[in-house]
Amino acid sequence: MNNVFIQEIKGVDWKLVSRIGKLEKKNLGSKASINRWVIPVIIRYGKFIVAQKSRDSSDIIGVCELIRSWKDKNTAFIHSFYxxxxxxxxxxGRMLLGKVIDILKNDDFKEIELTVDPGNKTASQLYKDFGFKKIILRKNEYGRGVDRDLMRLKL
Ligand SMILES: CC(C)(COP(=O)(O)OP(=O)(O)OC[C@H]1O[C@@H](n2cnc3c(N)ncnc32)[C@H](O)[C@@H]1OP(=O)(O)O)[C@@H](O)C(=O)NCCC(=O)NCCS
Known part of the structure; x- marks a missing residue:
């Protein structure tokens, strides 16, 4: 996978949105995925960074969706990463996360937050490898019994 190309999606195109919607369901399941009513909002008002097989390929193989915090405009929140x-x-995943961090540093963000299922060892380890620290366990964050670890990286 030497040719993997990472870029920000800047425009809304319904075919692309539909492809991402399917990718979301496939990789996050129908409960956690976002759909065509939300994807364009994140593209236009947040940040939507994807990994493609190559610069010339339209095949998306990785996604990172971000929003900016209202409480602190220097904080970005990773809403989805897969x-x-x-x-x-x-x-x-390592390549995509590294690029996302570079983009946010370049945009003068001071910290990145995200939440992860405490049982998701692969994702938690990946975040720790980049210096993310666990801050707190948010109990019942996404429903009864659906706890999340809040993690934060200071940039
Ligand atoms: C978490 C996730 C994004 C990681 O993506 P990924 O592309 O597999 O990540 P990487 O390949 O960079 O690294 C992950 C693991 O693969 C290993 N790895 C990397 N390159 C490898 C290679 N060439 N051969 C074998 N293993 C390799 C890494 O050491 C790491 O190992 P670990 O599981 O022991 O930590 C992916 O598993 C995923 O999408 N999971 C489902 C969604 C999810 O959980 N997202 C996070 C929500 S907070």
Missing amino acids: IDKEYRKKGI
Whole structure:
């Protein structure tokens, strides 16, 4: 996977939105995925960074969706982060997260927050490798019994 190309999606195109919607369901399940009513909002008002197979390919194999905090405009929140099932364990998650951090540093953000399922060891380890620290366990964050670890990286 030497040619993986990472870029920000800047425009809303319904075919692309539909493709991302399917990728969301496939990789996060129908409960956690966002749909065509939300994807354009994040593209236009947040940040939507994707990994493609190559610069010339339109195949998206990784997604990172971000919003900016209202409480502190120097804080970005990673709403979703995933790599398509068939492309995991090849270093693409690491590559995408590294690029996301570079983009946010460049935009003068001072910290990044995200939440992760406490049982999700692969994702938690990846975040720790980049210096994210666990701040608190948010109990019942996404429903009864659906707890999340809040993690934060100071930039
Ligand atoms: C978490 C996630 C994004 C990681 O993406 P990824 O592309 O598989 O990540 P990487 O390949 O960079 O690294 C992950 C693991 O693969 C290993 N790896 C990387 N390159 C490898 C290679 N060439 N061969 C074997 N293993 C490799 C890494 O060491 C790491 O190992 P670990 O599981 O022991 O920590 C991915 O598993 C995913 O999308 N999961 C579902 C959604 C999710 O949980 N998202 C996070 C929500 S907060």
